[in-house]
Amino acid sequence: MNISIIGLGLLGGSTALALKERLPGVRIIGVDTSRQHAAQALALGIADKILPLTEAVAQSDVVVVAVPVDTIVEMLPQVLDLITDGAVVVDLGSTKECICQVVDSHPRRSRFVAGHPIAGTERSGPVAAFNELLIGKQMIICDRERSDVDALEIIENIFRNRLRMQISYMDGADHDRHIAYVSHLSHISSFALSNTVLAKEKDEQSIFEMAGSGFSSTVRLAKSNPSMWAPIFIQNAQNVSQSLSAYIDELQQFKVWLEEQNEENMYRWMEDANGIRTILSGIHSNEENQA
Amino acid sequence: MNISIIGLGLLGGSTALALKERLPGVRIIGVDTSRQHAAQALALGIADKILPLTEAVAQSDVVVVAVPVDTIVEMLPQVLDLITDGAVVVDLGSTKECICQVVDSHPRRSRFVAGHPIAGTERSGPVAAFNELLIGKQMIICDRERSDVDALEIIENIFRNRLRMQISYMDGADHDRHIAYVSHLSHISSFALSNTVLAKEKDEQSIFEMAGSGFSSTVRLAKSNPSMWAPIFIQNAQNVSQSLSAYIDELQQFKVWLEEQNEENMYRWMEDANGIRTILSGIHSNEENQA
Numbered sequence: 001m002n003i004s005i006i007g008l009g010l011l012g013g014s015t016a017l018a019l020k021e022r023l024p025g026v027r028i029i030g031v032d033t034s035r036q037h038a039a040q041a042l043a044l045g046i047a048d049k050i051l052p053l054t055e056a057v058a059q060s061d062v063v064v065v066a067v068p069v070d071t072i073v074e075m076l077p078q079v080l081d082l083i084t085d086g087a088v089v090v091d092l093g094s095t096k097e098c099i100c101q102v103v104d105s106h107p108r109r110s111r112f113v114a115g116h117p118i119a120g121t122e123r124s125g126p127v128a129a130f131n132e133l134l135i136g137k138q139m140i141i142c143d144r145e146r147s148d149v150d151a152l153e154i155i156e157n158i159f160r161n162r163l164r165m166q167i168s169y170m171d172g173a174d175h176d177r178h179i180a181y182v183s184h185l186s187h188i189s190s191f192a193l194s195n196t197v198l199a200k201e202k203d204e205q206s207i208f209e210m211a212g213s214g215f216s217s218t219v220r221l222a223k224s225n226p227s228m229w230a231p232i233f234i235q236n237a238q239n240v241s242q243s244l245s246a247y248i249d250e251l252q253q254f255k256v257w258l259e260e261q262n263e264e265n266m267y268r269w270m271e272d273a274n275g276i277r278t279i280l281s282g283i284h285s286n287e288e289n290q291a
Numbered sequence: 292m293n294i295s296i297i298g299l300g301l302l303g304g305s306t307a308l309a310l311k312e313r314l315p316g317v318r319i320i321g322v323d324t325s326r327q328h329a330a331q332a333l334a335l336g337i338a339d340k341i342l343p344l345t346e347a348v349a350q351s352d353v354v355v356v357a358v359p360v361d362t363i364v365e366m367l368p369q370v371l372d373l374i375t376d377g378a379v380v381v382d383l384g385s386t387k388e389c390i391c392q393v394v395d396s397h398p399r400r401s402r403f404v405a406g407h408p409i410a411g412t413e414r415s416g417p418v419a420a421f422n423e424l425l426i427g428k429q430m431i432i433c434d435r436e437r438s439d440v441d442a443l444e445i446i447e448n449i450f451r452n453r454l455r456m457q458i459s460y461m462d463g464a465d466h467d468r469h470i471a472y473v474s475h476l477s478h479i480s481s482f483a484l485s486n487t488v489l490a491k492e493k494d495e496q497s498i499f500e501m502a503g504s505g506f507s508s509t510v511r512l513a514k515s516n517p518s519m520w521a522p523i524f525i526q527n528a529q530n531v532s533q534s535l536s537a538y539i540d541e542l543q544q545f546k547v548w549l550e551e552q553n554e555e556n557m558y559r560w561m562e563d564a565n566g567i568r569t570i571l572s573g574i575h576s577n578e579e580n581q582a
Contacts, residue, residue, distance in 0.1 A: 118503040138500055168500050175501075181488050182502040186509035189480050192541040194564035197472050200537065207570055209429055209459050210466075211473040212409040216571050217508045218477035223568050226561035230554050237549050244546050246491065248539060250483040255535050258528050263521050270517035273485035277514050279498055280507050 004060040006031040006053065006075070008041040009228075010121065011092050012066030013129025015163075016046045021131050022162045029056045040126040057082040062154060065091040070231035073102045080108040088151040090115045094179065095235040096142040096172040113155040114142040114172060116179070117165065122223040139165040142172040180239035185247055187221045187229060188240070194222035295351040297322040297344065297366070299332040300519075301412065302383050303357030304420025306454075307337045312422050313453045320347045331417040348373040353445060356382040361522035364393045371399040379442040381406045385470065386526040387433040387463040404446040405433040405463060407470070408456065413514040430456040433463040471530035476538055478512045478520060479531070485513035 003019060005012045008030050016028045030047025032038045038050045057063055057079055065072055065079060072093045079089055080103060090113045093099050103109050118138040121128065139159045144152060159165045170178075197219070201207045233240055257265045294310060296303045299321050307319045321338025323329045329341045344366075348354055354370055356363055363384045370380055371394060381404045384390050394400050409429040412419065430450045435443060450456045461469075488510070492498045524531055548556045 118501060120503065120505060122505075137503070140501065166500075178492070178497060178501050181491050182498055182506050185487065186484060186506045188542065188545060189484050190509055191561050191564040192538060192545060193477060193480050194567040195541050195560065196476065196534065196538045198563065198566050200472050200534070201469070206469055207473055209457075210409060210431065210469050211570065212411065212428070214411060214413075214512050215473050215477045217511050218481055219567055219571065220508050221505050222561075222564040223571070224561070224565075226558045226565070229561060230558045233549055233557060234552055234554055237552065241546060241549055243487065243491070244542060244549070247483060247487045248542050248546070250486050250490075251479065251535060251539050251542075254479060254483060255532060255539070258524055258532055258535070261525055261528065263525055266524060267517045267521045269486065270482050270513075270515070270520060272489065273482040273513040274515075274517070275489055276485040276510055279502065280510065280514070 001025065001062065002027045002029060002060045003062045003064060004029045004031060004051075004056040005047065005064045005066060006056070006079070007065065007067035007071075008032045008037050008046055008126045008129075009066065010124050010128040010133070011117070011119070012064065013041060013044070013046045013126045014119075014131065014133035015064055015066065015092070016041075017129055017131035018134055018163050019158070020045070023158070029060060031056045037126050044126055044129070046126055046129060053079075054082060057087075058084065060084075061087055062158065063087065063089045065089060065093075068228050068231050069093040069095050069099065069235050072099050073235075076103055076112070077106055080106050080112060083108065083111060086150075087111065088113060088154045090155050092117055094183065094232050096140075096175045098235045100143055100146070100172045109146055110148040111151050113144075113147045113151055115155065115159070116140045116142070116175065117159070118183075122221055124225040124228065134159075134163050134165060136164050137166070139163075139167050140170050140175060141167055142170050142175050144169050176236050177239050180236055180243045184232060184236060184240045185243040187224055188233075188244060189247065190219055190221035191224075193219050292316065292353065293318050293320060293351045294353045294355060295320045295322055295342075295347040296338065296355045296357060297347070297370070298356065298358035298362075299323045299328050299337055299417045299420075300357065301415050301419040301424070302408070302410070303355065304332060304335070304337045304417045305410075305422065305424035306355055306357065306383070307332075308420055308422035309425055309454050310449070311336070314449070320351060322347045328417050335417055335420070337417055337420060344370075345373060348378075349375065351375075352378055353449065354378065354380045356380060356384075359519050359522050360384040360386050360390065360526050363390050364526075367394055367403070368397055371397050371403060374399065374402060377441075378402065379404060379445045381446050383408055385474065385523050387431075387461075387466045389526045391434055391437070391463045400437060401439040402442050404435075404438045404442055406446065406450070407431045407433070407466065408450070409474075413511055415516040415519065425450075425454050425456060427455050428457070430454075430458050431461050431466060432458055433461050433466050435460050467527050468530050471527055471534045475523060475527060475531045476534040478515060479524075479535060480538065481510055481512035482515075484510050 005016045030041045030050045041047045296307045321332045321341045332338045
């Protein structure tokens, strides 16, 4: 089976490495506009060869589009134009509504499967890729009724049977609404925390001495790649803006109580927040079970 | 050497366990108003015996006060009243100005050392304690000039020589101003993120499926104990409120750019936030070096 991976970064690279380990006989064709990334991907064994987009897609049974979401929107109609009969295209973008819309009336819409693997780290590029990134994680497939049954089967075989991912199905618009809260918002909260602390503390040494593992954990996502995240925020602006309003409201409410020295309300608010324990232990036990 | 640990939670319990491993001949006397915690501490080998406060302090060379900061403020003058000649008291509270103020004119002020170990987890109680928590971490000592030289030596011997902590010195008011940014604020950002998501997503299963390790990391501190954190926020209200204002400003600025679809400014803002990488790698390499 020939699989093209367009975009040899963290997600594309990790998908390629996992497939080479778990899908015997697969040939990975890498596509990347960055020559440096293409060369790194070859050197790291991520891709068997590098080709220009047109040639790669023409030779492929499956095309995995793992580029930033603004590039997906630009590139996806063209990729569908280029595929051979029976081939399937899947994307791995963190937004789904815009991406589905752009191919909504494409004659080959049914050869496309809209995917979003819930996996990532704050690192990027081929050097950040590792073969275990996707294994056992969630993969959300949106608007499945718009894809051919055999196209879905091919994609599910790869992600469920080979990469051991848990597949769930969702409407694209619902996906974007939920993901604004559980992923996009936490990135913004982390970027903002970083900028707040950096603006205040010019003398890095004093932060370094006083910051512990709690700060590291909360601010970790602030290391994420702006080239990936700016287009996500732009595409999901309405949902993200709503989640951000709700978040700012929570912070402002807490600030009022703080200034009133209303310890009782602050206490109850934190107790409510403790409710996330149940959910987090669910996530972790799931990851541990799968790992 | 007899050491009383007042408060047998995560921090007090972990201090006790580390001392028993690294300070031969030490006898740990535990004090806790919770009978359950006292019983757990005995069962877990955290304390050699449990005594009421008065008796414990009367038998001790060193008293470690590891209770929530509101209780420290109430208890500290009384503890200083009760110590024997030559004994030393150290606290482990996350605020320093209020705590130093309450004993400012105490006749035994110089037997007190104001400490803040930069170590913790989101868990609490004796069952959360583990002997490695403090090892190799930072310990900030405030207003050292107010402590006797021999009192400081005893405390530094314990925390630097035995527990291998890096000691740094600071003015109490400066400590509170900085720690609002690098610790207290990240707890609030995390509590608020948890409440925002919980309020929106009544159906826990849908969060569970869509939340990944990035969300877990950012929201981890929302599991922290309100009984510990409410008094910290109250005591450091002015600094925390300032840091919170700056944080809300960052978020509101981002929201404006988001609604304007100003991708360029959003991009630059995230690039600035990436600057935290240098600092975080400093923290991590430090922890790894010491572990």
